[in-house]
Amino acid sequence: MIYQQNPRQQSNGNSLKEVKLFFFDMDGTLYLGEKLIEGADLFVSKLQENNVRRIFLSNNSSKNRKEYLKKLTKMGFKCAAEDIFTSLNATILKLKNEKVRTIYPLGTPSFEEELLENGFEFSKESPDVVLLGFDKTLTYEKIDNAYQLLKRNVRFVATHPDVTCPTEEGYIPDIGGFIAMFEKLTGRLPEIVGKPNTGMVSEIIKHFSLESSECAMVGDRLYTDMRMAVDASIKSILVLSGETKIDDYEKSDLKVTIVADSVKDLIPLV
Ligand SMILES: [Mg+2]
Incomplete structure (x- = not known):
């Protein structure tokens, strides 16, 4: 109706x-x-x-296109990988448009893989952008490295703002808490792309x-x-x-x- x-x-x-x-x-x-x-x-x-x-x-930037494609195809939707945009894919379009080349990524292995497939290079020391995703593999070392870069005013971008993520078993912590942590540490908020x-x-x-x-x-x-x-x-x-x-x-x-x-x-x- x-x-x-x-x-x-x-x-x-x-x-x-x-x-x-x-x-x-x-x-x-x-x-x-x-x-x-x-x-x-x-x-x-x-x-x-x-x-x-x-x-x-x-x-959700912790999963990549291939993972969503598998789910959609299994349910009977006719689509291709290029029809799927996670907040990371939209962020990639934005960064490519802005001619960004080097990134310090805070994300899952599939997040890193998608960035490399799109021609970005990773740098721990002098990236154009610190890119924060829904990083289920976040470590103290990554937090520290990002903190040092953000203190030096390296550009800060986050894929989306969600505080929690729904799963079959209930809600789990999403990127919002990480954004708050970096704000507490550096006083800086990222540019955010996702919904x-x-x-x-x-x-x-x-x-x-x-x-x-x-x-x-x-x-x-x-x-x-x-x-x-x-x-x-x-x-x-x-x-x-x-x-x-x-x-x-x-x-x-x-x-x-x-x-x-x-x-x-x-x-x-x-
Ligand atoms: Mg919905």
Whole structure:
């Protein structure tokens, strides 16, 4: 069921037919944990038939594209590794655009692998950027080295801001606590790319030479997915299949383009 379609953001009666790129949040939007949300695969397939680009977004920079591709393919989504953007992939686009070459990484082995595959070099002594990810392999040595660099005013970038990360077994500590630790140590806060910051989508929109008016974001969280979509001036589609209930939306100040029970309800609109 479609609850609301914001008339101010519609044109020709149905704005979604003009969308050239759909961004998807994954958990709560396309699946819940290991369970496919009914019809989500059909919506994604219909977009593919219509030659509409589909980009799957995740703030989680501890996993790489290959790991998400495996999960999405297993659930029946037709996609390629290049269609998946973790906050690290969006950060890579930004740093490449800015001609950054050397990085001191704080991240998992798959995080480091993705940076090397994209042509960056690592430096402990004189990097262009200290890049903080969701580092499940963080050590005292890495903290100390980053601290020394940050004291010398080396540029500081973090992939995303989440404080905790949902898993099958409950919540685990994410990058937010590390950001707070470096703030306590150095008084510095990083530039942050991932949701709800618009960098997560704006770098990708630029990469595909599109306009924001040609893009839409589908997600289940108001203050990350929808906040980012509204701030980035792309169409905002809230689905109620995950975290947000209709009462939460009605109480919120954030007004989105479309509210739907699930992505399945969007099939007739594209
Ligand atoms: Mg979600």
